[in-house]
Amino acid sequence: xxxxxxxxxxxxxxxxxxxxxxxxxxxxxxxxxxxxRECARRAExxxxxxxxxxxxxxxxxxxxxRRGFAELTASMTTEAQRVADDEPAxxxxxxxxxYMAFAAANPTLFQLMFSREANHIEAKAGDEGAAxxxxxxxxxxxxxxxxxxxxxxxxAADFAWATxxxxxxxxxxxxxxxxxxxxxxxxxGLAALAAMAETVxxxxxx
Amino acid sequence: xxxxxxxxxxxxxxxxxxxxxxxxxxxxxxxxxxxxRECARRAExxxxxxxxxxxxxxxxxxxxxRRGFAELTASMTTEAQRVADDEPAxxxxxxxxxYMAFAAANPTLFQLMFSREANHIEAKAGDEGAAxxxxxxxxxxxxxxxxxxxxxxxxAADFAWATxxxxxxxxxxxxxxxxxxxxxxxxxGLAALAAMAETVxxxxxx
DNA sequence: TTAGCCTCTTTCCAACGTCAAGATTGCGGG
DNA sequence: CCCGCAATCTTGACGTTGGAAAGAGGCTAA
Numbered sequence: 344x345x346x347x348x349x350x351x352x353x354x355x356x357x358x359x360x361x362x363x364x365x366x367x368x369x370x371x372x373x374x375x376x377x378x379x380r381e382c383a384r385r386a387e388x389x390x391x392x393x394x395x396x397x398x399x400x401x402x403x404x405x406x407x408x409r410r411g412f413a414e415l416t417a418s419m420t421t422e423a424q425r426v427a428d429d430e431p432a433x434x435x436x437x438x439x440x441x442y443m444a445f446a447a448a449n450p451t452l453f454q455l456m457f458s459r460e461a462n463h464i465e466a467k468a469g470d471e472g473a474a475x476x477x478x479x480x481x482x483x484x485x486x487x488x489x490x491x492x493x494x495x496x497x498x499a500a501d502f503a504w505a506t507x508x509x510x511x512x513x514x515x516x517x518x519x520x521x522x523x524x525x526x527x528x529x530x531x532g533l534a535a536l537a538a539m540a541e542t543v544x545x546x547x548x549x
Numbered sequence: 550x551x552x553x554x555x556x557x558x559x560x561x562x563x564x565x566x567x568x569x570x571x572x573x574x575x576x577x578x579x580x581x582x583x584x585x586r587e588c589a590r591r592a593e594x595x596x597x598x599x600x601x602x603x604x605x606x607x608x609x610x611x612x613x614x615r616r617g618f619a620e621l622t623a624s625m626t627t628e629a630q631r632v633a634d635d636e637p638a639x640x641x642x643x644x645x646x647x648y649m650a651f652a653a654a655n656p657t658l659f660q661l662m663f664s665r666e667a668n669h670i671e672a673k674a675g676d677e678g679a680a681x682x683x684x685x686x687x688x689x690x691x692x693x694x695x696x697x698x699x700x701x702x703x704x705a706a707d708f709a710w711a712t713x714x715x716x717x718x719x720x721x722x723x724x725x726x727x728x729x730x731x732x733x734x735x736x737x738g739l740a741a742l743a744a745m746a747e748t749v750x751x752x753x754x755x
Numbered sequence: 756t757t758a759g760c761c762t763c764t765t766t767c768c769a770a771c772g773t774c775a776a777g778a779t780t781g782c783g784g785g
Numbered sequence: 786c787c788c789g790c791a792a793t794c795t796t797g798a799c800g801t802t803g804g805a806a807a808g809a810g811g812c813t814a815a
Contacts, residue, residue, distance in 0.1 A: 352779045353793055373666050375581060379772065389795050391773080396793095400772065454665045457722050459657055460581050473724050498740045501716065501725055505741055509715020510707065516663050518679050519707055534704045535711055542748045558810050559762055585803065595764050597804080602762095606803065 350387075358396040360386040362410070365403055370451045374458065379403065404455065405465035411449065411456045412472020416479055418445040423483065431487040432540040438483060439507040439536040446511045454515070457508070480504060488547050499546045506539035556593075564602040566592040568616070571609055576657045580664065585609065610661065611671030617655065617662045618678020622685055624651040629689065637693040638746040644689060645713040645742040652717040660721070663714070686710060690749070697752050705752045712745040 354360065364385035369377050379400045380390045397403040422441030426433040446453040455461060461469045480500055488496050510532060513519040520528040560566065570591035575583050585606045586596040603609040628647030632639040652659040661667055662678070686706050694702050716738060719725040726734045 375666050392794055459660045460579050502741050502744050505715035506712050509711035535708050538708045538748055542744050598763055
């Protein structure tokens, strides 16, 4: 439904076009290389046009972050549901697989979502997304660690999130598995998630 | 030895001055807010002066990253040595404490060191630093898991690094312990490190 | 002393984000 | 049907940025 051809003075759906080109641009040029003018250029629109849809560049980035979190949680739930329900540890691993899959597919956006800048940039966009992510994790852990104390559940949540976030972050930065094949890398990731799930399950019986 | 007063045409030690002001600036303004001109301004020097000491802005950032990694590994060894040698798990926790302490004291620099941009920016500065960090971790694990297979040791290293990196990253971003006291946060961090160490120790006996 | 090199300044350029003002369009009320 | 208005987009401008080029100043070794 791209009306790229022979559009008149009005674009038709500039907002979406900017989000789309912005997303590509972030992955191509990195966070520091992102440019509002280039974004407008790719949407075939003047450099000042975005201002009518986003108050500032940070406002556009905030929208990207918002959608990123929505996709991230979607990827996690999808992957977790793919697993038999009678194996609780596997659901936890599934969450991690979904988490890492999204990050691997959108490395720069992922970094932006968890960037220190983000906190200053949008203040809210990230918080909402992170909150729903936290709920998702807590729901699985509440199920798995039904009999544990609240403190233990929190520690388990900290630990689970830290492991999957840390692993994929280090992979994206090239610190882990720099020259591994994709398959070997996935295996290392699954091993880390398995160790994480084992550790979390231990919180069930002190 | 600051010769800030009545310096002549020549600065005397501009390179170090730029590194110093650059480091402060990064923490103050964030990665995106960092500016070479502001850096020069704080060193009381014209905006083109830095070019004679750093080929580009990325070159200065690379130097910051290089020094950051040196400090990070130093912080880890210091903290690990503070521990009785007969308690191997404690040394592992010590490494994590040193890791997190550095990150907490230099949050933006830490983010820069492990930023996707960094990879593109310096290509080498980060790799060397990360390599020595990896060696540090491997040395402790080789000791602790002397009888484990190479694959197990690698998995243990992945897991240990991922846990400490992920936890402190999420803390710095505000995702973990957003409104906890500093003391409570440290407790949560130690809990995560303890759980990590316990799991790593399990790699010793399959 | 003086020649030469290193350091720093000045000036310039293209590109950036943002603002203000004008041009163009689509839409709803007469 | 059309007319005016608001939303959308363009043009042009301002201040700032990173970087290149060229000149001025000062240190040092011969």
